[in-house]
Amino acid sequence: MMDKKPLFEEDKFFLSRRKFMAIGAAFVATLALPVAWFSNKLARRNDYIKARSAGLYQDDMIAKQRVSHANSAVEKYYAEFGGEPLGHKSHDLLHTHFVDRTKLKS
Amino acid sequence: MTQTTYQPGEIKGLIEIEASKCKGCDACLKFCPTHAIEGASGAVHTIDQEKCLGCGQCLINCPFSAIKETHSALETVINKLADKDTKVVGIIAPAVRVAIGEEFGLGKGELVTGKLYGAMHQAGFKIFDCNFAADLTIMEEGSEFIHRLHANVKNEPNAGALPQFTSCCPGWVRYLETDHPELLPHLSTAKSPQQIAGTVAKTYGAKVYDTKPDKLFTVAVMPCTSKKIEASRPEFNSAWQYHQQQGQDVPSYQDVDAVLTTREMSQLLKHLEIDLANTQPFDGDSLFSQYSGAGTIFGTTGGVMEAAIRTAHKVITDEEIAQLDFTAVRGLEGVKEASVTLFDKALDQEVTIKVAVVHDMGHNIEPIINDIIAGTSPYHFIEVMNCAGGCVNGAGQPIDTSGSGWIGNLG
Numbered sequence: 001m002m003d004k005k006p007l008f009e010e011d012k013f014f015l016s017r018r019k020f021m022a023i024g025a026a027f028v029a030t031l032a033l034p035v036a037w038f039s040n041k042l043a044r045r046n047d048y049i050k051a052r053s054a055g056l057y058q059d060d061m062i063a064k065q066r067v068s069h070a071n072s073a074v075e076k077y078y079a080e081f082g083g084e085p086l087g088h089k090s091h092d093l094l095h096t097h098f099v100d101r102t103k104l105k106s
Numbered sequence: 107m108t109q110t111t112y113q114p115g116e117i118k119g120l121i122e123i124e125a126s127k128c129k130g131c132d133a134c135l136k137f138c139p140t141h142a143i144e145g146a147s148g149a150v151h152t153i154d155q156e157k158c159l160g161c162g163q164c165l166i167n168c169p170f171s172a173i174k175e176t177h178s179a180l181e182t183v184i185n186k187l188a189d190k191d192t193k194v195v196g197i198i199a200p201a202v203r204v205a206i207g208e209e210f211g212l213g214k215g216e217l218v219t220g221k222l223y224g225a226m227h228q229a230g231f232k233i234f235d236c237n238f239a240a241d242l243t244i245m246e247e248g249s250e251f252i253h254r255l256h257a258n259v260k261n262e263p264n265a266g267a268l269p270q271f272t273s274c275c276p277g278w279v280r281y282l283e284t285d286h287p288e289l290l291p292h293l294s295t296a297k298s299p300q301q302i303a304g305t306v307a308k309t310y311g312a313k314v315y316d317t318k319p320d321k322l323f324t325v326a327v328m329p330c331t332s333k334k335i336e337a338s339r340p341e342f343n344s345a346w347q348y349h350q351q352q353g354q355d356v357p358s359y360q361d362v363d364a365v366l367t368t369r370e371m372s373q374l375l376k377h378l379e380i381d382l383a384n385t386q387p388f389d390g391d392s393l394f395s396q397y398s399g400a401g402t403i404f405g406t407t408g409g410v411m412e413a414a415i416r417t418a419h420k421v422i423t424d425e426e427i428a429q430l431d432f433t434a435v436r437g438l439e440g441v442k443e444a445s446v447t448l449f450d451k452a453l454d455q456e457v458t459i460k461v462a463v464v465h466d467m468g469h470n471i472e473p474i475i476n477d478i479i480a481g482t483s484p485y486h487f488i489e490v491m492n493c494a495g496g497c498v499n500g501a502g503q504p505i506d507t508s509g510s511g512w513i514g515n516l517g
Contacts, residue, residue, distance in 0.1 A: 046438060048506040051215025052498035053406040055204030057436075059217050060399030066430050067416045068244035073396035077242065081310040085249040093305050093344050094246050095295040098279065100287035101111040 111156045111284045115340045117177055120160040120331060125150045127172035134164035134173065139281065139468025139492060157284070161277040161492045162331035162501025177334055179325070179364035180374060186323045186364075187230040193315055194323045196231030197303040198222065200240065200405030201329035201497040202368045208504040209372035210383040220387025223395065225380045226371075231325070232315065233390040237397030239303035240404040240413070243274065247296040248417045251487055259453055267291040269462075269478065269485040272410050274298045276336035277492035278467060286475055299404060300326050300333055301342055304361030307394070308345030314392055319349055320356045326365045329405065329500035332492070337362040367502025399430075407465035407496035408435035408442060411489040415446060415461070422448050422457070435463045438495060440470040443485070461487045466494035 015023075065071055083089045112118045123134075123143075130148040135141075142158045145151035153164075165173040186192050207216040223233050250270070257265030273279055273294045282289055297305070304324045312319040326333060336342070337360060346358050366374065375382055389395065400416050403409030412432040419427035434444035442463040450457045462485045464470050471490060477483040493499045 046495070048214050049438070049495035049499045051213075052201065052204040052503075053215075053436075053495065055215040055217040056200060056403050056406050056409065056498065059200075059203070059219065059402040063397070063399035063402065066399035067420065067426070068241035068248075068398050068400045068413060069417050069420055071238070071241045071396060071398045071401070073238055073393040074241045074245060076393060077306065077310060078245075081313070082242075085245040086253065090246055093309060093348060094242065094297055094302050096297045096301070096341060097295065098273075098290045098293055099113060099283050100290065101280070101283040102287055104110050104113060106108055106110040106112070106114075 109156075111280075113340050115338060117160075117335045117338045119155045119158075120175055120177055120335055121153055121158055121162050121165055122174055122176050123151050123153055123164075124172050124174060127170055129170055129172070131169065133169050134167065137163040137167045137468075139163070139277070140285070159277040159280045159492065160332040160335045163493060165331070166501045166503070166505050175331055175334075175367075178370060179334075179366060180370050183325050183364055183366060183374065184377065186325075192321055192323045193317045194231050194325060195234050195307045195311065195315075196226045197234045197236050197239070197300065197307070197324060197326040197362070198226070199236045199300070199326070199328045199330070199333075199497065200402050200409075201500060201503065202327050202371070203402075204405070204498060205329065205503045206368050206372055206382065208506075209369070210381060212383055214506070218382065220389070221382050221385045223390055224385040224388035225375050225382040226327075227388045227391070228380050228385065229375060229378050232392065232394075233388070234303055234307055234311070234324075234392075234394040235390070235397050235401075236299050236303050236326070237401035237404070238394050239299040239306065240401035241398050242302050242306070243296055243299050243404075244400060244410075244413050244417050246302075247272065247294045248414045248421065250294055250296060251414065252418060252421055255457065255459070255486065256450075256453060259455075259457065269483055269488045270294055272414075272489045274404065274410055275491045275497075276330070276332040278490045280332070280335070281467065281471075281492070286479075289475065289478060292478065297342075298336065300328065300336065300365075301361055304337070304342070304363075305345050308359075308361060309348055311394070314394070319345055319354075320359055323363050324361065326362050327368065327371045328365055329368050329497045329503045330493075331367060331501045333502070334365040337365050369502060369504060372504070405497040406436075407438070407491055408432075408463045408489065409496065410491075411435045411461055411463050411487070414487070414489075418459070419446070419448060422450050422452075424451050435461070435489075438465075440464070440466055441474070459487065460485045461489070463489045465491045465496055467492040 128150045132147050140157045142154045143151050186194050203219045204215050207218040254266035271293045307324050308319040342361050343358050345361050400413035435442050445460045447458045
């Protein structure tokens, strides 16, 4: 009779309430840690874009001139060579045309 | 005769997925503005090159670094720098100066204009700031907008189409050309700053540098992969055409001979053992390094519009704008809109200009386009940039590993 296997193995395994709570807490903590890490990473995932944009706005703030038409090099370009915006030379050199790419063949 | 979306001579197949590295995780799909990436989940993905814009957003967001560029001009540039007969002109895009420092241990977004000039000067480049060309772009594109606005208000026949789109972003231009060619009349005909810079360097610049135009080699340093395709467009040899008309007879050359991404420029400097972080600042060597604050903000979403408004205000009202910071078009919202009411001296009446700014194009542009097709668009002027955040987040920039490829840039 003693050789007969018990019907349920669970009888052999005993976990105190205290131990159960401790293991449970450790389990929840390992779950929660990456969640915090993950949401932090999520919240900061655009920071590099914002930092680079901020760098450009800083460049704007420290610029001697902040509007294109006040750039004296631009004035010089038009006076010595380019003529005027939308002028003949501008049309030839600074403007372009676009291509309907649904009609191209190779 | 098969259908293609490329003109003869254009770079095709710039962005490619390496089959041995692709895990089929699908992370790239949400970054592709044209749904050009094919392949079942778990299987190796491929790119439909006819649909691809070359924007490379998949490349910088692939968690497995499985996506690469197939074209690099790095070796050509190294050889040209060593060639005593060639003057190499470095055209520096706005967004490069706030990102290249990251490759040399400097902080995110650190502004390093002087050091970058210094490092490139040491490498043998003439300094041509693309921001100067951006200022020229504003003069041309802004004048074009005012021209179209006036013609429309006066109901002139053949008045240009409104809303007018900006045309600086090569991914956006190629998108419109492949997907909505019927809207091409809405694009500003002004060239992008890169192409203006190349053309000016080889025409007016040839006088400034006192060098034959075919002995000038223009290298654009860009935050962008798609700019490589743009530079290869066959029509972009206008400096050569100009000099042909002036009687010169040499084989054709492009306005922009080579494009290096920000990453490739940092590779070049490292190859030449130039440490940008410890380089003495340099001011530039010609008037081409002179630029305005409006030119520099071209590199971020909203910047082109803000720069255009500043100049349009002056042209329309004959007075400088009082508040230079036009904050309504700043920030990372997908579509930003604003309106400005001005007294138009030429028309002798008030005009209200409605503008919109779109970035992260794949997620935001279609409703705007549909409104225009339906004839219900409220806008007069629309800035479009393909990449989330604008050029500062272009695919040529240093890859920031804090970005999260699996979720998307802007969620």
